[in-house]
Amino acid sequence: MAHMYFQMPVLEKFVGDAFQNVGFTKEESAIITDVLLTADMYGIESHGMQRLSRYDNGLKSGLIKKDAEPEVVFETPVSAVIDGHDGMGQLISYKAMTMAIEKAKKSGIGIVTARNSNHYGIAGYYALMAVKEGLVGLSTTNSEAIMVPTFASKAMLGSNPLAVAVPADPYPFFFDASTSVVTRGKLEMYRKAEKELPDGWALNKYGKPSTDADDVLKNIASKAGGGIMPLGGNTEKLGSHKGYGYGMLVELLSSIASMGITSNHTHQNGKGGTCHGFIALDPAIFGDPEALKEHFSTFLQELRDAPKAEGAERIYTHGEKEALAVDRVKENGVPVDVKTVIEMKQMADRLGMDFAAYFGELDLDTSSFSSIYS
Numbered sequence: 059m060a061h062m063y064f065q066m067p068v069l070e071k072f073v074g075d076a077f078q079n080v081g082f083t084k085e086e087s088a089i090i091t092d093v094l095l096t097a098d099m100y101g102i103e104s105h106g107m108q109r110l111s112r113y114d115n116g117l118k119s120g121l122i123k124k125d126a127e128p129e130v131v132f133e134t135p136v137s138a139v140i141d142g143h144d145g146m147g148q149l150i151s152y153k154a155m156t157m158a159i160e161k162a163k164k165s166g167i168g169i170v171t172a173r174n175s176n177h178y179g180i181a182g183y184y185a186l187m188a189v190k191e192g193l194v195g196l197s198t199t200n201s202e203a204i205m206v207p208t209f210a211s212k213a214m215l216g217s218n219p220l221a222v223a224v225p226a227d228p229y230p231f232f233f234d235a236s237t238s239v240v241t242r243g244k245l246e247m248y249r250k251a252e253k254e255l256p257d258g259w260a261l262n263k264y265g266k267p268s269t270d271a272d273d274v275l276k277n278i279a280s281k282a283g284g285g286i287m288p289l290g291g292n293t294e295k296l297g298s299h300k301g302y303g304y305g306m307l308v309e310l311l312s313s314i315a316s317m318g319i320t321s322n323h324t325h326q327n328g329k330g331g332t333c334h335g336f337i338a339l340d341p342a343i344f345g346d347p348e349a350l351k352e353h354f355s356t357f358l359q360e361l362r363d364a365p366k367a368e369g370a371e372r373i374y375t376h377g378e379k380e381a382l383a384v385d386r387v388k389e390n391g392v393p394v395d396v397k398t399v400i401e402m403k404q405m406a407d408r409l410g411m412d413f414a415a416y417f418g419e420l421d422l423d424t425s426s427f428s429s430i431y432s
Contacts, residue, residue, distance in 0.1 A: 062399050063391035064417065069095055069107065072402070072416045076110075079409040080117055081124045086149055093148045093179040098392045101383035102234075104243025105180045107394045111401040112177065113146075114408075121330050122146055122176050128153050136165045139316050140172040147178030147332060151197075155184040155336045159191050162338035169337050171311065173318025176330040177201065181221035182234030188338040189223040189230045192347060196337040197221045198308040202325040204278050205238040205305055206285045208298040211265030213278060213285030216321040216332075217241045218308035223377075225341070227355040232377030237305040238286045242278065245271045245286070250397045258291050260284070267292065311335030396422070 070091055077087035090113075098106030116122040126145030130138055138157055142150035154170040161168025178184075181197040188195025201216030219241075221234035239259050248255055249271040262268040263283030277284045289301025312333040313320045319331035341347040358375045366373060394402075400422050406413040414420075 060396045061393040062396060062420070063393055065391050066095065066099070066387065068416060069098075069392055069394075072406075072411075073107075073110065076114075076405060076409060076411065079411060080114070082146070086146070089152050090146060090148045093152075093183050095392070096183050097180045098394075099384050099387050100180070100182075100380040101386075102180055103393070103395070104241055104247055107392070107402065108243060108247065108398050109177070109179070110398070111405060114405050116176060116330070119328070121325075121328060128172070130157075136161055136167055136169060138170045140170065142172050142175035144174055144176065144330060147176040147199075147330075147334075150175045151178040151184055151199075151334055151336070152187075154334060155187045155195070155197065155338065158336045158338040159188055159193060162188070162193050162340045163191070166340045166343040167338070169335075171316035171318075171336070172334045173313070173316035173331075175332045175334060177332060178334060180234060181219040182223065182232055184336055185221040185223035185234070186230065186232065189225055189232075191338075192225060192341075194225070194337075194339040194341060195221075195223045196335075196339075198311050198335040200309055200312045200321045200324065200333050202242075202278070202330075202332075203281075203321045204242050204285045205288055205302070205321075206261050206265065206292070208288065208292070208294060208302045211261070211263070212281075212283045214322045215288075215302070215305040215309060216324070217286070218305040218312075218321070220304065220308055224354060225347070225351045226358055226377075227351070229377055229381045231354065231358060231375065232380055237289055237301050237308060239289055239291065239301070240286060242275070242286070245275055247395065249275060250395055258287065260286050261292060265292075308335070311337075 073091040073094060074087045077090050078084060094106060117124055123144045126143040128150045129141045131141045132139040140154050150172050154172045158168035158170040178199055181199060184197035185195035198220050200218055203213040203215060204217055205215040206213050217236035217238045219236045224231040254269040255271050260268050260274040261284045263277045268274055274284055288298050290297030292298055309320060312335040316333050318333035324331040341350045361375050362373050364373055403413045
């Protein structure tokens, strides 16, 4: 997989300008850009610049409505439901988690769900919004059906990620993972690299294991069957039913609680319909927040100091690798797949932006690459 490296300020400028060119305000573009590039900062390439063309295509096709106004349709002191009216997922979700945080500061807990939205980036971004305010954060979302339930042959649930962030030293506990073995973005990256998928990731339309990324992705898009396995693979022996169950918990907090569209009915007839769930929790409802933070930080350090397996060099706690990735990116820049760079240039050309003004003259071979802009 060939990559080019770019400094974060250059990408921030390009992405922010691109979304303003599409029609978002400067403030809205800044939120979308921050969500997108936080993924790359944390080393989550599948949800960073790699997703830019997907959002542009969604806006161009009308799947994402840039002028949509999120509407609060139900509210109590500790909860709310937002109808996103098919707007940009990042903007709807930023509003929803902001509301959850405000409610948690007043009442100890805030739970906000959203329906009729679109892809919102990495789930962990919104959980970390709460941590920045000294709160515990949780974020979930359903998505287009890509996960095949245990013993089924057709995708019925999304990647349905669950993210939790908790204040701790020297950095927050930060867990963000799909309840499927991998996300759709990972398959897209393997297709770009023209590599076979690892065993234990995906199923063909007959419900049999497959390593063909292109075939699996086409089957997902056409609803022909097959998709990605739940955490645990496709057999109960290795825990497939657990990943399937975790995916259902996410569905409960996102599509069911919001009275929205379940994963198997999203992305049909030109509508995304994605649903999200957000929780903010004030540690003060359990006692002294600083004492709780110190108690948790001690446990995390004990985990890092636990006896290591033979040949292992380090034990990580959740959030540690992301913190290390930030340091690498600051030193080396953001790695962007060459084919993603080509998509960026094609988007710039479509919007009338001078790509070279941002990145200089790059040697890009587009002769054998097909994308949404081709």
